Amino acid sequence: MSSKSKPVLSSSIGKKLIMSLTGLFLCTFLVIHLIGNLQLFKSDDGYAFNNYAYFMTHFTPIKVVSYLLYASIIIHAVYAIVLTMNNRKARPIGYKQYDGQSNSKWNSRNMGILGTIILVFLATHLQNFWWKYHNDQVPYVEYRKDLSTGAITTYELQAADFTEYSVITDNGVEVTKARNLYKQVDFAFQNIGLVALYVIAMAALAFHLIHGFGSAFQTIGFNHKKYVPIIRFLGVWIFGIIIPIAFALMPLYFYFIK
Structure with a gap:
C-alpha cells in the first residue's frame, strides 16, 4: 500500500526553506540599499543621491532585481503567516505553559510581531518615496x-x-x-511621527535579523561548526546592529541636524 508523499515546497520544511532563501535575498538587498542611501549624508544638496535614485529605477538589470525583491517580500510575509498559523494549530497550549519557552529567546518567539512592524514600515516607506517618485509627485x-x-x-x-x-x-x-527625491526625503523626515516609526521599525528589524539571519543558514543546512561563529557575527553585529542603526540615523539626521 503506497501513499502520496507531500510535495517538499508545501511541507513545513519546504516553507521554512523558502522563507530562508527569500530572507537572505532581502538581507543582500539591505546592504545594497544602505550603500546607496548613505549618499543622503553628502553635503551636495542631493546631487549624488538623486543620480543614484535615477540609476536604481532605470537600469534594466536593477529593475529586474527589484521585481524579484517585491516578490520576495510578499512570499516571505505570506509564508511567515502560514507557518505561524500552522505552529499555533500544532501547539494549542500557549507559550506560558510551553516547556520550551525558557529556552527560546524573546525575538524568536515574537518574529510575527516584529515582521508586522516591518511590513507597516515598508508600506509607509514605499508610499512616501517609491510611489511618489514613480508617479511624478516629487520636486x-x-x-x-x-x-x-x-x-x-x-x-x-x-x-x-x-x-x-x-x-x-x-x-x-x-x-x-x-x-528631486532628496528634497522629498528632507520634507518627509520633518514629520516626527514618521521619524519615530522609522526608528521603531529599525529596532524591530534588528531583533528580526539577529534571530532570522542565523536561523536561515541553519535551515538551508549551512551550519558547519567552522562557519557558525562567522554567521553569528554577521547576523548580530552587521545585520542586527550596524545596518539598522545606519538606517535609523537617516531620519534622525534630517529631523535634528539637516
Whole structure:
C-alpha cells in the first residue's frame, strides 16, 4: 500500500526553506540599499543621491532585481503567516505553559510581531518615496557642476521646465536635471511621527535579523561548526546592529541636524 508523499515546497520544511532563501535575498538587498542611501549624508544638496535614485529605477538589470525583491517580500510575509498559523494549530497550549519557552529567546518567539512592524514600515516607506517618485509627485532640480573645481550650484525647476532626467556638458559645466527625491526625503523626515516609526521599525528589524539571519543558514543546512561563529557575527553585529542603526540615523539626521 503506497501513499502520496507531500510535495517538499508545501511541507513545513519546504516553507521554512523558502522563507530562508527569500530572507537572505532581502538581507543582500539591505546592504545594497544602505550603500546607496548613505549618499543622503553628502553635503551636495542631493546631487549624488538623486543620480543614484535615477540609476536604481532605470537600469534594466536593477529593475529586474527589484521585481524579484517585491516578490520576495510578499512570499516571505505570506509564508511567515502560514507557518505561524500552522505552529499555533500544532501547539494549542500557549507559550506560558510551553516547556520550551525558557529556552527560546524573546525575538524568536515574537518574529510575527516584529515582521508586522516591518511590513507597516515598508508600506509607509514605499508610499512616501517609491510611489511618489514613480508617479511624478516629487520636486524637480537642476545641478550645475563645474568640472574643473567640482563646485555644485543647485536650482529648483518648475514642472514646465522638466521633461526627463538628463545630463549634458556645456563649457566645462555638467548640467543635470532630475527628480528631486532628496528634497522629498528632507520634507518627509520633518514629520516626527514618521521619524519615530522609522526608528521603531529599525529596532524591530534588528531583533528580526539577529534571530532570522542565523536561523536561515541553519535551515538551508549551512551550519558547519567552522562557519557558525562567522554567521553569528554577521547576523548580530552587521545585520542586527550596524545596518539598522545606519538606517535609523537617516531620519534622525534630517529631523535634528539637516
